[in-house]
Amino acid sequence: MKVSIIGTTGYGGGELLRILHHHPVYNIQSIHTTREEIAINEEYPHLSGIIEQKLEKIDPYKIAKESDLVFLATPSRVSGKLAEAFSETDIQIVDLSGDLRLTDPDEYRIWYKDEPVKEELLQTAVYGLSEWNRAKIASARIVANPGCYPTAALLGLAPLVKEELIDPGSIIIDAKSGASGAGRGGSKSINFSEVNENLKIYKVNEHQHIPEIEQQLKKWSPKVKQITFSTHLLPITRGIMATMYVQLLEEKSTEEILELYRETYGDSPFIRIKPFGRYPSIKEVSGSNFCDIGLHADQRTGRVTIVSVIDNLMKGAAGQAVQNANIMNGIDEKAGLGFVPLYP
Amino acid sequence: MKVSIIGTTGYGGGELLRILHHHPVYNIQSIHTTREEIAINEEYPHLSGIIEQKLEKIDPYKIAKESDLVFLATPSRVSGKLAEAFSETDIQIVDLSGDLRLTDPDEYRIWYKDEPVKEELLQTAVYGLSEWNRAKIASARIVANPGCYPTAALLGLAPLVKEELIDPGSIIIDAKSGASGAGRGGSKSINFSEVNENLKIYKVNEHQHIPEIEQQLKKWSPKVKQITFSTHLLPITRGIMATMYVQLLEEKSTEEILELYRETYGDSPFIRIKPFGRYPSIKEVSGSNFCDIGLHADQRTGRVTIVSVIDNLMKGAAGQAVQNANIMNGIDEKAGLGFVPLYP
Amino acid sequence: MKVSIIGTTGYGGGELLRILHHHPVYNIQSIHTTREEIAINEEYPHLSGIIEQKLEKIDPYKIAKESDLVFLATPSRVSGKLAEAFSETDIQIVDLSGDLRLTDPDEYRIWYKDEPVKEELLQTAVYGLSEWNRAKIASARIVANPGCYPTAALLGLAPLVKEELIDPGSIIIDAKSGASGAGRGGSKSINFSEVNENLKIYKVNEHQHIPEIEQQLKKWSPKVKQITFSTHLLPITRGIMATMYVQLLEEKSTEEILELYRETYGDSPFIRIKPFGRYPSIKEVSGSNFCDIGLHADQRTGRVTIVSVIDNLMKGAAGQAVQNANIMNGIDEKAGLGFVPLYP
Amino acid sequence: MKVSIIGTTGYGGGELLRILHHHPVYNIQSIHTTREEIAINEEYPHLSGIIEQKLEKIDPYKIAKESDLVFLATPSRVSGKLAEAFSETDIQIVDLSGDLRLTDPDEYRIWYKDEPVKEELLQTAVYGLSEWNRAKIASARIVANPGCYPTAALLGLAPLVKEELIDPGSIIIDAKSGASGAGRGGSKSINFSEVNENLKIYKVNEHQHIPEIEQQLKKWSPKVKQITFSTHLLPITRGIMATMYVQLLEEKSTEEILELYRETYGDSPFIRIKPFGRYPSIKEVSGSNFCDIGLHADQRTGRVTIVSVIDNLMKGAAGQAVQNANIMNGIDEKAGLGFVPLYP
Incomplete structure (x- = not known):
């Protein structure tokens, strides 16, 4: 082809x-x-x-x-x-x-x-969140590849939202991205000396990825209300971490929720669920198409903290684009995407 | 002396x-x-x-x-x-x-x-959160200097908590720290190659600063319930950012809340409140004793996002220690602490 | 004033x-x-x-x-x-x-x-290499503040050149600078993602600081011939290191040369000579006006390796500018420049 | 196998x-x-x-x-x-x-x-500098894989040394390496806060790679004398740059020397010679087995500046090791090593 x-x-x-x-x-x-x-x-x-x-x-x-x-x-x-x-x-x-x-x-x-x-x-256009829309992507001619932040956030939230296990008004996403997400242009805001040894929050409550995330969450559960979404500029080149907070409707243990995630993503080769007590790190997916997810349900607060990481240029952009192209053409989803993360 | x-x-x-x-x-x-x-x-x-x-x-x-x-x-x-x-x-x-x-x-x-x-x-021992405990510190002989994360979090939350404007069970703190907080020792976890180009979350729901933050919040408002608190290791040397999320009990505009903060901290030389639409960055306090705070009340969700930054070795440790020593000895609180942030 | x-x-x-x-x-x-x-x-x-x-x-x-x-x-x-x-x-x-x-x-x-x-x-205009031109600066009305690279290089080379202890055609300067030297503008070449995790060499043999260095070296010793000078862009914000190589005319021990340097700079408060076996690091002068110099005479080759570091924005620019202003006005050279390096 | x-x-x-x-x-x-x-x-x-x-x-x-x-x-x-x-x-x-x-x-x-x-x-044991020892490696049972610094330096120096175009006593190598070369252990010297925003020179004139480089240079030209070799620790994870300085015996233009390099390495798939006026950057070989080389002959000084970059963990270690294994077993030298550099 x-x-x-x-x-x-x-x-x-x-x-x-x-x-x-x-x-x-x-x-x-x-x-x-x-x-x-x-x-x-x-x-x-x-x-x-x-x-x-x-x-x-x-x-x-x-x-x-x-x-x-x-x-x-x-x-x-x-x-x-x-x-x-x-x-x-x-x-x-x-x-x-x-x-x-x-x-x-x-x-x-x-x-x-x-x-x-x-x-x-x-x-x-079909929304190309590969793991959740395979059938539609398979028959699509036009795919809208998801944003980098929405990919990390949605993959991390999906099982709990879909099963309606959480308070639909409780979703908070604290996201952090490397500077490559801001592109290759030249502007003072991504001048090395401004980004290095720094952490900046930007577009507070006004990021254009908010409606994209809400649109998909509502497809999974119409009860979902507006989310809170923050984005931070990390002094790294590649990678996104979304740390997410949701309120459980009824008590669930970390292990129960992890089991739900493992089942949900059992057939998804690029989603890796961390074992109990372990959490993902940005560098562990660098250069690869993986999305690593870890989580913890806090018995003190009834809240779940979900952590999801991707390489913004891979699963957050080009990697998922090729994954979608593969699905569109009936090729093995993994074709051409077997990159082992570049660590360290 | x-x-x-x-x-x-x-x-x-x-x-x-x-x-x-x-x-x-x-x-x-x-x-x-x-x-x-x-x-x-x-x-x-x-x-x-x-x-x-x-x-x-x-x-x-x-x-x-x-x-x-x-x-x-x-x-x-x-x-x-x-x-x-x-x-x-x-x-x-x-x-x-x-x-x-x-x-x-x-x-x-x-x-x-x-x-x-x-x-x-x-x-x-008197808890040395300088801006909030001046009287007790002034007559103390023993001061427990606050932790770095609690300093950033508490200074950012105080006005809203003290005025009981927020749901006391809604406090979520997503904190990020530079590696100097982990000290000068040698361990694989702070080996340069492991921290660089990375972001790690650690001690999820089990950080020892949780009870310290809750203890002080409850002094301000006994209604406060358990908080959710996450800590991330940034690939920078100095600095902490705490991004905090709280649910308003009743509608307030960003400007109203900013005004409350400006009033509250009017006499605190090291607290700088950002104007509407501006947020603090870690590098803007580097090497100084400032705590910069910005916030936004989202009318869509009724939640306030508060952002607080400090230099973890200064306001988060040595700087506040000297500030406390000054207060203990009746010296100008600012004495010896007039460092202009080192930017860039 | x-x-x-x-x-x-x-x-x-x-x-x-x-x-x-x-x-x-x-x-x-x-x-x-x-x-x-x-x-x-x-x-x-x-x-x-x-x-x-x-x-x-x-x-x-x-x-x-x-x-x-x-x-x-x-x-x-x-x-x-x-x-x-x-x-x-x-x-x-x-x-x-x-x-x-x-x-x-x-x-x-x-x-x-x-x-x-x-x-x-x-x-x-008087060339404002403070340590070497105090008398002229003191009576000058117009001072040309030296370039960042020339400051690091000249301070490191001066004693050996002035005493004519080296082959005047053997001077090689391998210099490295942080990105703040490229200014605050926006251009692709200093986009964070291009500079981070990278090292670039630039303006090989054509940097405009070459004639500035040669001009001053020739004042110290007219025999000095053209130098070789390379500049590298480091993925840091502040700091310059110049690693310099010169051929001794006759055998000298490291200790003898260190002694020459200590004597030469005995009255210069901002020059610090490292003891035998120790070398300067960029971070050890960050935010300060110091120039740290270390060196080693290799008995195998008869060559001396000299290492000189400065903060490019301080001793390499604004710091030396104020030092020169102080000298011009008969004020203590150190006035306003007592910054302790910000470490780490 | x-x-x-x-x-x-x-x-x-x-x-x-x-x-x-x-x-x-x-x-x-x-x-x-x-x-x-x-x-x-x-x-x-x-x-x-x-x-x-x-x-x-x-x-x-x-x-x-x-x-x-x-x-x-x-x-x-x-x-x-x-x-x-x-x-x-x-x-x-x-x-x-x-x-x-x-x-x-x-x-x-x-x-x-x-x-x-x-x-x-x-x-x-056969010294496994792949590009220069293919025949011996092909029949070897034991291969000593070259050091990371020697690989970068030797590949950059070889053509000029072998053709005896340079003063055999003039070789100076100013090398810079990322921190992964120091391994995965925990020691204060590679603590993130010590390495970040810093540049350190180390083992001045006493690095154990000096005799390894000299041994190979002397095989190419017995006239070669002791070299000067400096190593610097860069605040990056991966990559080595060797900036090298040699004195030409007689005038040669940059283009003539580039032509020699292109001919020499014409059959070496991992060596890329930069065109006139371009120089290699560390990030351009990250994660790959390439060694990129650029150079400039300065008509003012008669010296050549040669710049060579590799990924220290690939061509400087594991990549060359697999390349050598391939040669030992009669497999295509490139087998398994087709990594495109991870940029940015």
């Missing part, structure tokens, strides 16, 4: 190249950028001698003709426009941006402060 | 030296360690040419005779023993460990898994 | 504020920027409650009238223009840029690839 | 697991440690669900019977003893320690300050 990547010079695009280079089924047909047409290793010298392809301008009709699937690793707004163009062809689309995720256009207007794509596209 | 430091070779001790070297009232009479008697700059070369004193063995009676005040920058257990010895002399004591903080000996047994100091000492 | 700062929102300007806030002689009369007129703590929130002054536009004649001394913490090119304007007034000038350092205008053209300031100014 | 690993819980051992897990030819027969017999993912949780093998005690005769090749990822001294034991069996040995690298036992005594292994073993 032939695949193309748009937005190749960003970190998500670079990670797609790392994955696809060794993928057993997909061949990289073409790579694209809105910027000048140079060899990819001018932009990414680490790919010298590995991928020597030239970056090309974006011509959706040409791409759709030559490739079977396109990954849109472009920012919100840009992705939406491209998705509209590609949706008129028959190429498969996996969009890594937020433009196709919210089915309610008004939510997009509120949180993204911009006009959404045409509503038809929003209704067609 | 003459002061002595015990436990000088740890990070807390080193920070005391940095502060006291320029203090307008205190002179460093002697510095002590349980280890070999070497010049301090053998252990801390950054002090070469600045502090050339020799480390001495610990002889409480000699120290009590020669000094007016002793800082115990020793670990829990060691501090308790020393405090017992010094309590029989008339020297002033500021203990930076957790040994004198919990007034209920059983709480110590549960959370520290060890025998507490003799109960009389626990009753005598 | 009244001082003004231009370029206050950069890292050098911020560091000047940190120093001057506690300076016993200088008062900050005004602070300036080419950007909008906001309160400094909008730009630098860490200064909230400490320095509340408003940034003002730059009017050289007004500044010269109201202040006794101006620090130009502006980039090359901008500084030169300002220095020309201020040179027509009688205000004292300490320029932190490279614009006044090279006395030969052609060298400026070659290495800075731009037109230098008018030659008269180049001849008037 | 069946392979065993001894010293699996160190960073080198962990990296061998990451490589061998996907290797097309080798199967991990057994993994060993001197410590307790636990599952490997107790020690390395990042391997949960990937490698579930149990660590076993070390029984050389049993291992030799069951496996075809053993990797000794044990420290110096331990490795030597094991190599002696294994050398009496017919298993293939790749030793990652320094114990078999120096053919002259006296050099070992001087630099390692200990007794070497029996001389026969030193004469039998």
